[in-house]
Amino acid sequence: xxxxxxxxxxxxxxQMGAAPDLLAQTLWEGLVSxxxxxxxALGFVLIFKASGVFNFAxxxxxxxxxxxxxxxxxxxxPAYLALALTIVVMLALAFAVERVILRPxxxxxxxxxxxxxxxxxxxxxGLGELIFGxxxxxxxxxxxxxxxxxxxxxxxxxxxxxxxxxIAATIIASIMVAALAxxxxxxxxxxxxxxxxxxxxxxxxxxxxxxxIWVIVWFAAGVVALATGxxxxxxxxxxxxxxxxxxxxxxxxILGGFTSIPGAIIGGIIIGVGEKIGEFxxxxxxxxxxxxxxxxxxxxxxxxxxxxxxxxxxxxERL
Amino acid sequence: MFxxxxxxxxxxxGADQALFPILQDRIGIAVILLIAFVGVPLTAxxxxxxxxxxxxxxxxxxxxxxxxxxxxxxxxxxxxxxxMGVGAFACYKLTTFFPNVNIIVLILCSGFFAAAVGTxxxxxxxxxxxxxxxxxxxxxxxxxSWCFIRVQWLYNYNVSASIEVPTKxxxxxxxxxxxxxxxxxxxxxLSIVALLTLLAANLMRGRIGRTWMAxxxxxxxxxxxGIRLYQTxxxxxxxxxxxxxxxxxxxxxxWLGNAESxxxxxxxxxxxxxxxxxxxxxxxxxxxxxxALIWGLPIVLRAAxxxxxxxxxxxxxxxxxxxxLGALIIFFLIVEPHGLARLWQIGKQKLRVWPFPY
Numbered sequence: 001x002x003x004x005x006x007x008x009x010x011x012x013x014x015q016m017g018a019a020p021d022l023l024a025q026t027l028w029e030g031l032v033s034x035x036x037x038x039x040x041a042l043g044f045v046l047i048f049k050a051s052g053v054f055n056f057a058x059x060x061x062x063x064x065x066x067x068x069x070x071x072x073x074x075x076x077x078p079a080y081l082a083l084a085l086t087i088v089v090m091l092a093l094a095f096a097v098e099r100v101i102l103r104p105x106x107x108x109x110x111x112x113x114x115x116x117x118x119x120x121x122x123x124x125x126g127l128g129e130l131i132f133g134x135x136x137x138x139x140x141x142x143x144x145x146x147x148x149x150x151x152x153x154x155x156x157x158x159x160x161x162x163x164x165x166x167i168a169a170t171i172i173a174s175i176m177v178a179a180l181a182x183x184x185x186x187x188x189x190x191x192x193x194x195x196x197x198x199x200x201x202x203x204x205x206x207x208x209x210x211x212x213i214w215v216i217v218w219f220a221a222g223v224v225a226l227a228t229g230x231x232x233x234x235x236x237x238x239x240x241x242x243x244x245x246x247x248x249x250x251x252x253x254i255l256g257g258f259t260s261i262p263g264a265i266i267g268g269i270i271i272g273v274g275e276k277i278g279e280f281x282x283x284x285x286x287x288x289x290x291x292x293x294x295x296x297x298x299x300x301x302x303x304x305x306x307x308x309x310x311x312x313x314x315x316x317e318r319l
Numbered sequence: 320m321f322x323x324x325x326x327x328x329x330x331x332x333g334a335d336q337a338l339f340p341i342l343q344d345r346i347g348i349a350v351i352l353l354i355a356f357v358g359v360p361l362t363a364x365x366x367x368x369x370x371x372x373x374x375x376x377x378x379x380x381x382x383x384x385x386x387x388x389x390x391x392x393x394x395x396x397x398x399x400x401x402x403m404g405v406g407a408f409a410c411y412k413l414t415t416f417f418p419n420v421n422i423i424v425l426i427l428c429s430g431f432f433a434a435a436v437g438t439x440x441x442x443x444x445x446x447x448x449x450x451x452x453x454x455x456x457x458x459x460x461x462x463x464s465w466c467f468i469r470v471q472w473l474y475n476y477n478v479s480a481s482i483e484v485p486t487k488x489x490x491x492x493x494x495x496x497x498x499x500x501x502x503x504x505x506x507x508x509l510s511i512v513a514l515l516t517l518l519a520a521n522l523m524r525g526r527i528g529r530t531w532m533a534x535x536x537x538x539x540x541x542x543x544x545g546i547r548l549y550q551t552x553x554x555x556x557x558x559x560x561x562x563x564x565x566x567x568x569x570x571x572x573x574w575l576g577n578a579e580s581x582x583x584x585x586x587x588x589x590x591x592x593x594x595x596x597x598x599x600x601x602x603x604x605x606x607x608x609x610x611a612l613i614w615g616l617p618i619v620l621r622a623a624x625x626x627x628x629x630x631x632x633x634x635x636x637x638x639x640x641x642x643x644l645g646a647l648i649i650f651f652l653i654v655e656p657h658g659l660a661r662l663w664q665i666g667k668q669k670l671r672v673w674p675f676p677y
Contacts, residue, residue: 054450104653111395112656114450115596118589119648126641134634247585250454258450293465296458300443303455307447317539 012281024160026280027273032166034272035173036235039228040249041256041264042177043221048258049197050217051102053113057120059246061222064124065090066229066238070140071132079143083226090222098214106200106210125240134240139233141165146234169231176227177265180220184261189216197259251299257309267310271295322670338520355509360502368501369574371618375611376508377570382594382606383519384562389592390601391523392555393535394444398437398456399563399591401463404583406433406564407571408473411482415475422487422494423507426568433564434557436463441556445549448538460585467580474579481579484572495572504573511569515562520603522558531555535601597651599658608659616644 016023043058068089072082101116141148147164184190195203196213204210232242252271256263278294308314322343329335339345359372385399409432413425440459444452467473474482486496493499494507522528530551533541542548571578590613598609620640655662 101649101653105656108652108656110449111596111600112652115593116649116652118593119645119652121645122641122648123645126638126643126645129638130635130642134638244585247457250457254451254454290465293458293461296454296461300455300458303447303451304443307451309451 007285008282015281021160022280026276028160028162028166030273030276031269032163032169032272033276034252034269035170035265036228036232036268037248037252037272038265038268039173039176039224039231040246041252041268042180042261043224043228044249044253045256045258045261045264046180046217046221046224049261050193051196051214052110052200053102053117054110054258055221056114056117057124058221058225058249059243060121060124060128061090061093061225062229062232062246063238063240063242064093064128065222065226066139066233066242067128067132067137069226069230070137070233070238073140073143074137079140082140083144086226087223090226091219094215094218094222097218098211102214103211121243125243128240136237136239136241137233138237139230141234144230146230163235165231165234169235172227172231173265176224177261180261183220189213193217248295251295254299254309255302257311260309260311263309263311271298274298321673322667336524338517338524352513355513356506360506365501368505371615373501373505373508373574375607375614376505376512377566377574378591378594378610378614379607380512380515380569381563381566381591382598382610383516383603384559384566385591386595386598386600386603386606387519387522387531387562388555388559389595390599390605391528391535392531392552392559393538394441394552394555395449395453396456396556396559397453397585397588397592398440398459398463400583400585400587401460402433402437402560402563403567403570403587404463404467404580405436405560406430406567407578407583408467408482409433409564410568410572411475411484412473414485414487418485421489422572423489423511426511426565426572429568430561430565433567434561437560437563438553438557441553441560444552444556457585460588464580464584467583479579481577482571483577495576497576508569508573511565515565516603519562523603527554532601593648597648597658599660602658602660604663605658605660608663612659616640616647620644 040058040062043061044055047053047055047058065086069082069086072085073079077085097120101120102113105113105116147168150161150163151167152159152161182190184193192203192208192213193216195206195208196210200210203213229238229242232238232245248271249268252264252267254267255270256265256267275291275295275298278298279291283290303309324341324343327340327342329340334340339348359368363372381399381403384402385396388394388396406429410425410429413420413429414422417425436459440456443455447455468480471480474480477483484495486498487494492503494503523531530541530546533544533546534548534551534555538548541551567583570582575582594609594613595606596609597612598607599605617640620643621636624636651659
């Protein structure tokens with residue numbers, strides 16, 4: 001019994017203190033995967049904020065956009081032109097989603113819209129496999145001039161290894177969040193987006209076009225998906241398995257709150273770091289593989305104390 | 320004028336509160352049961368029974384379980400696959416501990432284990448609602464899937480990490496295992512499903528069902544009129560998980576014959592949620608229609624090309640069926656967001672007023 005308590009409460013911290021380089025490495029890896037989770041969560045938040053739709057298809061949008069990019073390149077389109085074309089494809093997708101799914105389903109309960117994005121997921125999985133085949137593809141990192149290789153930072157006897165692509169991902173994520181924050185807070189479109197988020201009907205009555213707004217948010221989410229796809233793809237490869245990883249964005253959303261952009265980022269980092277630390281220091285105790293559910297348990301425990309997430313809008317219930 | 324209930328006077332409270340107060344419904348249900356219990360075993364081929372009818376029964380029961388929770392109590396759950404797994408693994412362990420007990424009893428008992436686990440994971444439901452709760456139940460799903468792999472005790476430490484169904488006999492007839500005939504398994508599955516559906520229908524008509532629906536419609540208001548929120552929600556979780564657990568045990572023992580963690584993955588949960596929503600939230604009939612549609616449609620789509628003499632690569636067929644399924648889901652939601660059960664109601668109304676438009 002004392003041995004168990006020791007290995008839960010004391011031993012991991014002793015290990016952390018004994019090998020700070022390993023701790024720093026774990027922290028860094030957690031940070032990077034956290035940022036990638038956060039990028040997926042960001043796509044969810046964008047759409048949820050502006051249309052109240054819980055977009056389950058965000059994960060497959062990531063895969064689909066990355067596949068389009070790689071697929072176009074395979075057919076001889078130069079990398080940057082392929083990138084531009086993929087953005088056009090995401091725009092077309094945004095228009096299609098608005099016209100075919102959102103407009104006929106306006107004013108339906110949110111669970112129905114949630115289910116509709118499920119249909120969209122199936123549709124995109126089938127379509128993606130039909131066009132590009134089901135095999136994993138290698139991301140065209142070199143043609144896109146993404147950095148490769150890694151830095152080694154010496155630290156108390158060992159070293160911390162940082163992949164350059166991870167650093168690039170961190171920077172791109174930060175730029176994207178800053179851009180979105182400016183878009184939401186400083187521009188005319190951003191004001192319209194926030195108005196729509198508050199109330200569809202009130203926004204309509206002051207002359208905001210819901211259709212336009214929806215196309216804009218779905219397009220923005222598509223671009224975020226593309227960036228996420230490139231980053232994930234460069235780290236492993238582009239395959240439909242990414243879609244399952246996208247589910248990890250859900251505890252991030254819970255932690256950060258469904259409606260908060262900074263919440264998505266901070267939630268992502270907490271989940272990423274917590275998961276890696278948990279797996280590395282407490283994982284051997286339970287048998288490995290706890291990464292698959294640890295994030296959800298963090299989120300669950302958190303929810304018991306703060307049901308609306310870290311930065312979510314306060315839930316007020318009235319009769 | 321095909322469907323007329325005018326003139327069927329009820330002269331007692333008992334008649335008014337009957338499960339099927341209308342004559343046509345009673346006849347209809349009797350005909351359906353007759354076909355299911357007698358017609359199908361006599362006529363259907365083993366393939367039809369094994370790969371279409373038994374799965375539909377299993378999924379109908381699981382969908383009914385989820386519908387009790389999501390459709391009637393308004394609590395969105397994505398842990399169905401996990402709870403089905405608990406039922407299946409519990410049943411497997413029970414057969415190793417009590418090899419001589421009647422297998423049907425064990426299948427039903429395994430539901431109680433699922434109910435216990437479901438209650439534990441239902442604990443957060445008082446504090447959190449909607450999609451937040453859905454994600455909380457995902458925790459259950461992933462944790463349980465992990466347990467099905469890591470806790471070797473659950474599958475008796477065998478190397479393949481899967482559970483194999485032992486052959487069990489009932490009155491000298493093989494009921495489970497490889498030697499059991501599809502018809503036997505079908506009849507047992509049908510009996511269990513019919514029994515539990517009847518139970519659910521009665522549950523919904525009584526006090527418990529009404530408190531659940533009150534909670535679904537507005538939980539704060541329900542609390543104010545004196546419904547104990549916590550007990551009600553936990554009971555919903557327990558009953559729903561019981562149904563899912565029995566469905567999971569049936570899935571392994573009466574249909575697949577063996578299973579591993581992968582059989583109870585997150586995809587299973589989504590599939591069943593699909594069935595509930597396409598079928599109709601808050602409708603027992605809907606659970607059956609949804610299960611039949613979602614399970615039957617891909618089979619039809621896969622069989623269709625070869626039926627028309629067109630030969631297409633099997634992978635292409637698979638992918639195309641995904642595209643069509645996705646498009647159909649969206650189509651159904653747009654045409655009738657309240658599901659197939661609602662379509663049936665509209666159809667009944669049309670039969671009632673025919674040949675007049677209203």
